Amino acid sequence: MLKNLPRRMTSLVLVIALAAGISGCWDKVEIDDRAFVLALAIDKFEYSEEEKARVEEQGAEEEQQGMTPKEYPADSRRNRIVVSIVYPNVGLLGGKGGLIPEDMKFPMSTVGPDIYECLSQLAISMSKDIFLGHLKAVLVGEGLAADRQLFMEVLDDMDRNSEISRNVYFIVVEGKAQQALFIEPLVEPIIGTYIEKIFETSARSSRFHQKKLGDVLRSLDIHGDALAPRLVMRERELAVAGSCVIKDYRHAGWLGEIETRAVQWIDNMVRGGIITVYVDDIPVPYEITEAGREIKIQHDAGGNLRMHILLKGEGNIVGYKFAEKQELMDDKFIKSIEKAIEEEVVAECTGVMDKLQHQFGVDIWGFSEYLRKYHPEIYDEVGKDWEEIFPEVKMLFSSDIKIRRIGITK
Amino acid sequence: MDLLNKLFKPKKKDDTKEMPREKGFADLRKNLQFFKERLKDCDDVVYREFSVGSKSQYGFAIIYVDGMVDKFLINEEILKSLMLEVTRSRPSPGLFSDNIYSLTLKGAVTSGEVKEEEYLDKAMTSLLSGDTLLLVDGYRKVIVIGSKGWTNRGVQEPQTESVVRGPREGFSETLRINTSLLRRRLKDPNLKIKQLQMGKQSKTDIAVAYMDNIVNRGVLEEVNRRLEAIDIDGVMDSGYIEQMIEDNWFSPFPQVQNTERPDKVAAALLEGRVAIICDNTPFVLLVPATLNILFQASEDYYERWFVASAIRLLRYVSASVSYLFPAVYIAITSYHPGLIPTDLALYIAGTRSTVPFPAFIEALLMEATLELLREAGIRLPGPIGQTIGIVGGLVIGTAAVDAGLVSPIMVIIVSLTAIASFTISSYNIAIPFRLLRFMLMLLALILGLYGIMIGILITLVHLCSLKSFGVPYLSPLVGTPYYELKDSFIKAPRISMQKRPESLSGGNDVRLRDKRREGPGKGGKSENGKKR
Structure with missing residues (x-):
C-alpha cells in the first residue's frame, strides 16, 4: 500500500492536470459577474427616412467644407443587424442598498454585422459578462425575417451557439423587435420572464403557436418552412397572438389567432381554447377540453391525392343565457349546437388550409414527412415534387364535436 | 519513499527490556x-x-x-x-x-x-x-x-449513541463489567471471550469476543495475528488498537467500528463479527466494518422496517449533502449558472453582488467557521459551549450576512451541511465526509462540476479498493449475494432477513425461521383459518 502511494499520487495529479489542461473549458465566472440576458432582440439595420436625410445633409456639409465625408453608418458593410439585450439589475433582488443602481433593468443595443460581433461590442461597455444560458426568448423583427439572407445568417448564429438553449422561445415581432424589448411592461418588469410566463400560462388557449427555437430550427432545416409565434406590441404590454409563416427562410405572412388554432388542430396540437358559435344570435362559448384529428389519404378517381381530415373535439358549454329552462337539457338542442360547432371548426380549417395551400403554398404541417412515415408508397410517388403537388391536394374536412358538460346551473 | 518510511516507520527504540523471570523464594x-x-x-x-x-x-x-x-x-x-x-x-x-x-x-x-x-x-x-x-x-x-475492586462509574447510558427505543445500558471503563454485559446478552457457551494483555508498561487487558460457531475463522485469525503483532508501551484507549490493526491508515475512512452499546456488539457477534474489548475505555471495537455497517444505527433494528428504511435512506442522502453541497454551490455559481432555475440564479447573483469574495473563498470561510465552532463546542465545558453556540450562530447567521461578507444562500448551505453531517449515525464515518468536502470544494473551484465528478470517482475508486479484514469496504454492494442488500440502503422486514450476511459470517447462515409460514397446519396462520 505504502509502496504504491507515490505512483498513485502521481497518476492522480496527472489525471487532474490533464483534465484541466486538455478540456479547455476554463470558463470560471462568478455568478454575480454575469449579466443574465433574458431576452435578445434582433432587427435588420434600417435608417428611417428622417435620419437618412440628416446624414446626407451632414455629408454634403462636410464636402462643402472641403473634407472627405466620413463613412456614415448607413453606408458601412458592417451595419447589417441591430442586436438589443436587456438584463435585470440583480442587485435589487439582493435587497442591499449602497452602490446598486436604481433601475430595474439595463437595456442595451448596438449595430453590427452578426450577433457575436454585436455581443462583443456590447460587452465592452458593460461591467459584466454576457451570459445567454438563461435566455428565455429571442425576438426577431419583421424586417429581418423578411430578408432571406440576413435571416439565414442569424438563424445559423443561433444554431451554432452552445449557450443558447433549444428551449428558448423564438418569436417574430410585428414591427421592430427592439421596440418590443425596450417596452416597460406593467405586469412583469423583465421582458424575458414576461414572455416565458405568457407561454407557460396561456398555452391552453391555443391562440399562438407553441413552438420553440429548437422546433423552428428543425422545421426550417428539414423543409425551409416553419411557423413561429407572433408577438404584438401594445402600449405597455405585449401579446403573443397568432403566428408568422416562414417560407423558404423568409417571412411570408401572418396568421391570426383563430387561424393559428385551426393550424394546430390539423397538427393535433390543440389542448384547449374557446369556440363561440351563435345559436339564434346568442353566443354560445364552447370550451375545448380534448381535441384530436385523424388523417386518411387516398387517390380519387382522377388519380389525384385526397386527404380526409377528421377533427375531433370534446368539451363543455360554458354559457348560454340566463333563465333558460330546458333547452340545454334537450338532446336535440345539444346536437344542434354540436353541429354548429362542427361547421365552425370545418370552416376555420378549410379557410386556413386554403390560405396556406394557395396563398402561401407552404406545407407547414410537414405532410410530406407524414407521408414518408405512414404511406411510403405514396411518398415515393409525390415526395420529390411535393411543393408543387401540395397546393393541388384535395383537402376534405369533417368534424366530430362532443358536448360533455353544460355547467352547474339547473 | 524514504521520507515516508522515515515519517511513518521510525526506528524502534526499546526502552523496556523483558524482565528476567524470577521464582519465589522460600523465605x-x-x-x-x-x-x-x-x-x-x-x-x-x-x-x-x-x-x-x-x-x-x-x-x-x-x-x-x-x-x-x-x-x-x-x-x-x-x-x-x-x-x-x-x-x-x-x-x-x-x-x-x-x-x-x-x-x-x-x-x-x-x-x-x-x-x-x-x-x-x-x-x-x-x-x-x-x-x-x-x-x-x-x-x-x-x-x-482476585480482589479487584476499584470504584467505577457503573453502567450508564451511552453518551455517543443514544436511542429513543432500545436498551440504555452502555459499556463502562472496566473490562469485567463490559464482558458481563455481553454475557448477559448471549448466554451461550459459543460466546468466547479470550483475554490477553497489551502494552509493556500499561499491561492493559484486552478481550477478543466472538461466537465460536458463527465467526469467520479467517477474520478471527487475522485479528489475533494483528493483535499479537502490536508491540507498544501502553494502550490508553481502544483507539490505539484500532490504529494498529486497521488495514489502510492513509484512508480517511474508518475501517473499524467502535461502539459504546453492548446490544450493538452482541448483534455484531451474532453476525459473525469479532469484538475487541479494551480495559479502561467504554469503546469496544468491531471488525470487520464496512461503509454500510457504519451507516447503521442500532435503533434501525428495533423499529419497524418502514421507518428504519426511510431513516437509512435519509442518512445516505445526508451524507451526500454533507459531502457535496458546498462544492456544488461553488461549481454552479462559478461555472454553470445555467443549471439552476432562472429565478434562483438571479437571486443568488443578487445576494452575491455585494459579497467581496469569490464563491470558493466564501464557502471556505464559512465551512472553516463551522468546523471552528464545532471544535470549540466539543472542547469547552458545557455552559461555555452553549455560549459558543449562540455567538457562533449570530456570527454565522446574521452578522456575516448583514456585513455583506457572505450571501444568505451560503448560510443556508453551511447550516444544511452541518445538520446533514450530524444525522450520520456514527461520529467516525461522518469525519471522512467532512474532510473530503474540502477536497471536493477545491476540485469544484478548479474544474466545476467536472471536478466534482472526478472527486466522486476518486472517492469511489478508493472505497472500492479498501478492505476491512479481508471484507470489501463496500460489501453489500459489491460481490455479495443479493439478499445482503436487504440490510443496506433499506432495511427489509425482519422476517425476510433469514440469513446471516455471507460476507461477514463463516457458515451457519440461517438465523431465523418463519415458522408461521412453514408447512400447513403447523403455523398459527392456518390454525386461525381453521377456527374461522
Missing part, C-alpha cells in the same frame, strides 16, 4: 524484600505481615495496591479467615504444620477467585492489576487472590 522475608525493592517509592502499595496459628508460629504477609482492591474482601475473606477463623478449628497438628500452604490455599482463604503463581514477576503484574498477594513463609509459591 518470606526475601520475598517481601523483592517486592519492596521493586516497588520502591510506590507508596500506594500496602504490605501487611501477620502470624497465623494458635501460637502465631506461621508468618504470613499480604500485599495489595490501595484503591484498586476491595478492602472488604481483604478484611473479611483473607485476614479474618486466616487470623481468627483458622484458630477456631482444630485439625490434627501434624497435618497442619506440614501442609500449611495447601491448607491455606484450599481451606482457609474464603475468597472466590484464588490461584497460585510461581513467578514473582507475574505475581507483580497481578498485584498491580488489583489482586492481592498472599505470601506464606517457607513456601516458594505466591497465592494470588
Whole structure:
C-alpha cells in the first residue's frame, strides 16, 4: 500500500492536470459577474427616412467644407443587424442598498454585422459578462425575417451557439423587435420572464403557436418552412397572438389567432381554447377540453391525392343565457349546437388550409414527412415534387364535436 | 519513499527490556524484600505481615495496591479467615504444620477467585492489576487472590449513541463489567471471550469476543495475528488498537467500528463479527466494518422496517449533502449558472453582488467557521459551549450576512451541511465526509462540476479498493449475494432477513425461521383459518 502511494499520487495529479489542461473549458465566472440576458432582440439595420436625410445633409456639409465625408453608418458593410439585450439589475433582488443602481433593468443595443460581433461590442461597455444560458426568448423583427439572407445568417448564429438553449422561445415581432424589448411592461418588469410566463400560462388557449427555437430550427432545416409565434406590441404590454409563416427562410405572412388554432388542430396540437358559435344570435362559448384529428389519404378517381381530415373535439358549454329552462337539457338542442360547432371548426380549417395551400403554398404541417412515415408508397410517388403537388391536394374536412358538460346551473 | 518510511516507520527504540523471570523464594522475608525493592517509592502499595496459628508460629504477609482492591474482601475473606477463623478449628497438628500452604490455599482463604503463581514477576503484574498477594513463609509459591475492586462509574447510558427505543445500558471503563454485559446478552457457551494483555508498561487487558460457531475463522485469525503483532508501551484507549490493526491508515475512512452499546456488539457477534474489548475505555471495537455497517444505527433494528428504511435512506442522502453541497454551490455559481432555475440564479447573483469574495473563498470561510465552532463546542465545558453556540450562530447567521461578507444562500448551505453531517449515525464515518468536502470544494473551484465528478470517482475508486479484514469496504454492494442488500440502503422486514450476511459470517447462515409460514397446519396462520 505504502509502496504504491507515490505512483498513485502521481497518476492522480496527472489525471487532474490533464483534465484541466486538455478540456479547455476554463470558463470560471462568478455568478454575480454575469449579466443574465433574458431576452435578445434582433432587427435588420434600417435608417428611417428622417435620419437618412440628416446624414446626407451632414455629408454634403462636410464636402462643402472641403473634407472627405466620413463613412456614415448607413453606408458601412458592417451595419447589417441591430442586436438589443436587456438584463435585470440583480442587485435589487439582493435587497442591499449602497452602490446598486436604481433601475430595474439595463437595456442595451448596438449595430453590427452578426450577433457575436454585436455581443462583443456590447460587452465592452458593460461591467459584466454576457451570459445567454438563461435566455428565455429571442425576438426577431419583421424586417429581418423578411430578408432571406440576413435571416439565414442569424438563424445559423443561433444554431451554432452552445449557450443558447433549444428551449428558448423564438418569436417574430410585428414591427421592430427592439421596440418590443425596450417596452416597460406593467405586469412583469423583465421582458424575458414576461414572455416565458405568457407561454407557460396561456398555452391552453391555443391562440399562438407553441413552438420553440429548437422546433423552428428543425422545421426550417428539414423543409425551409416553419411557423413561429407572433408577438404584438401594445402600449405597455405585449401579446403573443397568432403566428408568422416562414417560407423558404423568409417571412411570408401572418396568421391570426383563430387561424393559428385551426393550424394546430390539423397538427393535433390543440389542448384547449374557446369556440363561440351563435345559436339564434346568442353566443354560445364552447370550451375545448380534448381535441384530436385523424388523417386518411387516398387517390380519387382522377388519380389525384385526397386527404380526409377528421377533427375531433370534446368539451363543455360554458354559457348560454340566463333563465333558460330546458333547452340545454334537450338532446336535440345539444346536437344542434354540436353541429354548429362542427361547421365552425370545418370552416376555420378549410379557410386556413386554403390560405396556406394557395396563398402561401407552404406545407407547414410537414405532410410530406407524414407521408414518408405512414404511406411510403405514396411518398415515393409525390415526395420529390411535393411543393408543387401540395397546393393541388384535395383537402376534405369533417368534424366530430362532443358536448360533455353544460355547467352547474339547473 | 524514504521520507515516508522515515515519517511513518521510525526506528524502534526499546526502552523496556523483558524482565528476567524470577521464582519465589522460600523465605518470606526475601520475598517481601523483592517486592519492596521493586516497588520502591510506590507508596500506594500496602504490605501487611501477620502470624497465623494458635501460637502465631506461621508468618504470613499480604500485599495489595490501595484503591484498586476491595478492602472488604481483604478484611473479611483473607485476614479474618486466616487470623481468627483458622484458630477456631482444630485439625490434627501434624497435618497442619506440614501442609500449611495447601491448607491455606484450599481451606482457609474464603475468597472466590484464588490461584497460585510461581513467578514473582507475574505475581507483580497481578498485584498491580488489583489482586492481592498472599505470601506464606517457607513456601516458594505466591497465592494470588482476585480482589479487584476499584470504584467505577457503573453502567450508564451511552453518551455517543443514544436511542429513543432500545436498551440504555452502555459499556463502562472496566473490562469485567463490559464482558458481563455481553454475557448477559448471549448466554451461550459459543460466546468466547479470550483475554490477553497489551502494552509493556500499561499491561492493559484486552478481550477478543466472538461466537465460536458463527465467526469467520479467517477474520478471527487475522485479528489475533494483528493483535499479537502490536508491540507498544501502553494502550490508553481502544483507539490505539484500532490504529494498529486497521488495514489502510492513509484512508480517511474508518475501517473499524467502535461502539459504546453492548446490544450493538452482541448483534455484531451474532453476525459473525469479532469484538475487541479494551480495559479502561467504554469503546469496544468491531471488525470487520464496512461503509454500510457504519451507516447503521442500532435503533434501525428495533423499529419497524418502514421507518428504519426511510431513516437509512435519509442518512445516505445526508451524507451526500454533507459531502457535496458546498462544492456544488461553488461549481454552479462559478461555472454553470445555467443549471439552476432562472429565478434562483438571479437571486443568488443578487445576494452575491455585494459579497467581496469569490464563491470558493466564501464557502471556505464559512465551512472553516463551522468546523471552528464545532471544535470549540466539543472542547469547552458545557455552559461555555452553549455560549459558543449562540455567538457562533449570530456570527454565522446574521452578522456575516448583514456585513455583506457572505450571501444568505451560503448560510443556508453551511447550516444544511452541518445538520446533514450530524444525522450520520456514527461520529467516525461522518469525519471522512467532512474532510473530503474540502477536497471536493477545491476540485469544484478548479474544474466545476467536472471536478466534482472526478472527486466522486476518486472517492469511489478508493472505497472500492479498501478492505476491512479481508471484507470489501463496500460489501453489500459489491460481490455479495443479493439478499445482503436487504440490510443496506433499506432495511427489509425482519422476517425476510433469514440469513446471516455471507460476507461477514463463516457458515451457519440461517438465523431465523418463519415458522408461521412453514408447512400447513403447523403455523398459527392456518390454525386461525381453521377456527374461522
